[in-house]
Amino acid sequence: MGTREVLKVHKEKQPNGKIFEKWEMGSYHWRTFNEIDRRVNMVASGLKHIGHPDQGSVVLFAETREEWMTTALACFKRAYPIATVYATLGEEAVLFAFKEVAADTIFTSEALLLKVRKAMQNGAKIKNIIYFDSVDPGKKGESIESDDPYTLMSFEQLLAKGEENPLPKVNSISKKEDVAFIMYTSGTTGNPKGVLLTHENVIAAQAGQAECIPVSVGDTYIGYLPLAHILEVCGEIVCLAKGVKIGYSSEQTLFDRAPKILKGQKGDCFVLKPTLMTCVPAVMDRIYKAVVDEVNSQNQLFRELFRTCYERKRSRYEEGYTSYLLNYLVFNKIRVMLGGEVRAVLSGGAPLNPDTQRFMNICFCCPVVQGYGLTETCGGGTCGEIDDISTGYVGAPLSSCVIRLREWKEGGYSPYNEHPQGEILISGKNVTQGYYKNPEKTKEDFIELDGTRYFCTGDIGEFREDGALKIIDRKKDLLKLSHGEYISLGKVETNLLTNPHVENICVYGDSDKSYVVALVVANQKNVTTMAENLGVNTSNFEKVCKNKKVNEALLKELQNHASGKLERGETPQKIFIVHEPWTPASGLLTEALKLKRKNIENTYKKELQAMYSS
Incomplete structure (x- = not known):
């Protein structure tokens, strides 16, 4: 295990009076x-x-x-x-x-x-x-x-x-029945739940996960996600079991442009040169936007050249070919952002936008393997194959568990549809015995069917002919509008999050109305540029976000971005622009960077009502 030395912490005072820390970093010590x-x-x-x-x-x-x-x-x-x-x-x-x-x-x-x-x-x-x-x-x-x-x-x-x-x-x-973890989930609603995971659960999940991505003693894994998150625990336990070295990092020091890296210093990825890493979609969306911003800041000739190279490589990649010349001339320079040696990225924790997944494949010259699991299943569920170049799928069930789809008539999902669909139920030795001191919630989330105990995930899945699973909805994120049509809030958010003007987004709907609205956390740099192009004074960003011309321009930008990806009924018809970022500390995001919908809706209750009343 390796830890990078912090040589000195510099305090930088910002124009608004806030103090930002910038770290002067040394080498890894093993x-x-x-x-x-x-x-x-x-x-x-x-x-x-x-x-x-x-x-x-x-x-x-x-x-x-x-x-x-x-x-x-x-x-x-x-x-x-x-x-x-x-x-x-x-x-x-x-x-x-x-x-x-x-x-x-x-x-x-x-x-x-x-x-x-x-x-x-x-x-x-x-x-x-x-x-x-x-x-x-x-x-x-x-x-x-x-x-x-x-x-x-x-x-x-x-x-x-x-x-x-x-x-x-x-x-x-x-012993195998002894509790290894009481793992408190970050929780999108209410108090965190303590998930009881036994040693048998941990070993069963690790055995299934280790089969998915071939790892060996020569690999280097970078550990930076919270170890209180099941995805990071699983990644590190698999690596330790295989003799892989782990270098520790954080989101604040991961890249050269990370918030705490002193100007002129190198981020942890550059120094460590990992071959394996895990990512949650929120982190990959940030990487995607950082590269897009860098490309857009160049002259028009460079932008056109990059777009041409990107489309050419994507075409060859989807046909199963490698583009050695394009990698050498263009993409290896981007790949260095992750150290230049990454051969596989495992994504989990939330659905990954297909465009972001393909972008990572092409720009970082490595497969992005999607997995699916929850704390209640010790992170075990499904895992994609490293050679599968399709996007949007999370792979086949692990050897340590069984997945069953349960019909949900109200949403129109059934295992007997042309493509089997339904709520995902998971059983196996990796599945928790329940929640700590919470028998009511345990009884609610676990059922027995045909003599087998299952965990009810609340996620809606669809099986492909080859057995790969696709997460298509989440029951609690489905909203029925006044005309009877169901809208997947998560699907809309995943698509709009890739827009460079959007830092975060929460889509909201009133069942008595025929359209959805959205709270959009603005990307300050890109929205400021948009405002300048509109002739709006940009000295105060909060006022920029409240400006009617900026609101109309950003709404039009998002609707154009959604064209061809979302139906008209899924596209927000009104937006409110938020000038302050949402963080776990503000109570609006979980520690896994997922939306806390109820908290967000309560915080912006007045703004949401105004969008429907105007």
């Missing part, structure tokens, strides 16, 4: 598998020495880093259930998870200690807090107090205690 195993045993011994009870839960509330996975491996060995909590969860959700688990010991990062202390002030009972040192060399020890009424120690201090007081044998004592 630990061998033997060294990691030694640290794992030291953590296990250290936990025993400080009095953590047998079978007692441990909370992991920290960003993605080597210490997170090292701690998890120690807990696996000693049969300590791990409660994973997103580092970006709001205070209320963090408090809920802490109280529900009631763990004696929590592992967190130095930067999150204030959140932990606040939760304790509000009733969370924690005996031992182990913190990972700040990555900022200038901030180490800044948040530490010595008179706390609980055990507080650094991760390094815990390792030292484990080394001084080693267990006679640190063999794995876990």
Whole structure:
């Protein structure tokens, strides 16, 4: 496992008074598998020495880093259930998870200690807090107090205690039925749910997933998605099982133009040169827009040349050919953005726009393999084949699970349609036993059919003749308009998100109306350029977004963008332009960057009503 050193953190004051951090980065420092195993045993011994009870839960509330996975491996060995909590969860959700688990010991990062202390002030009972040192060399020890009424120690201090007081044998004592994770979902509505995943669930999912993408000891995987997300956990466990080295990163330092990379410095991908990575669609949409913006900023001759090369390579790619000359002249220069060595990208967590998938294939010269799974199925469901060049499909069921389609008459989906369709039900040894301390929700989401227990995903799927699955809708995202037609809000959003003027979008519909509207988070750079071309004063971006001429121009732009991709009834007829980005911290996105529809609708209730009343 490798961690990149942060040499110095520079503070840059912005015109609006905000302070942005820019990191001066060094090299990756590596630990061998033997060294990691030694640290794992030291953590296990250290936990025993400080009095953590047998079978007692441990909370992991920290960003993605080597210490997170090292701690998890120690807990696996000693049969300590791990409660994973997103580092970006709001205070209320963090408090809920802490109280529900009631763990004696929590592992967190130095930067999150204030959140932990606040939760304790509000009733969370924690005996031992182990913190990972700040990555900022200038901030180490800044948040530490010595008179706390609980055990507080650094991760390094815990390792030292484990080394001084080693267990006679640190063999794995876990049984297959023991709980490995209580994995708290980020949740699009209400409090997060704790999904119970046993060691059998984890191994079954890993066995099925490892068959999909051939990985070997020579590969390098870049870990940057939250380890509280099942997709990242699955990716890293498969890599560890195959002897693949993992270099840690974050979305803030992934690329040369990432928010925390100091100008002139290189991002983690360039330095690490990974061969494998996982992505959620939101990240790939950002990569897509970044490349499009870069191309559009060039002169007309360059833009035409790029478009011609892109279309030529796409034509050859879809016929099964490789374009070595075009790669050498054009696309290898773009490929360097991901380090230049990536041979496969695994996409999961949400549907990926087919245009974005094909763009990644062509510009980054590697397959994008879509998978489908949920926290409740330990990330296991389906996975595409690395040689499948089609778009929009998430592959065939993994060998460790069974998928069944259930008829949904109201939506017109049936396994007996020309192409089998219906709600996706998943069974197998990778499927959770249920939700932690939530029997009502467990009863609601799990059913038994023909003697087999299934998890009801709420997603609508369609099987291709060769057994590959396509996610075509989500039940709760389907809206019936006044004329009786169903609209898939997710489908509309996925298509419009690829427009360079759109940073994010939430489509909304009133069942008593005949059309949908949209809240559009504007891409500041491109919408400002649009406003300048319209002769609008751009000194205040909030006023730009409220300008009627800009609104009309952006609406027309989106309707043109949707032409040929969406039906007229699916295309928003009115929009409200949002000037501030949506983030997990604002409560409008989940930690997996999915929309929290109810929160968004409540926040913009007045604006949504105005669009339908005007």
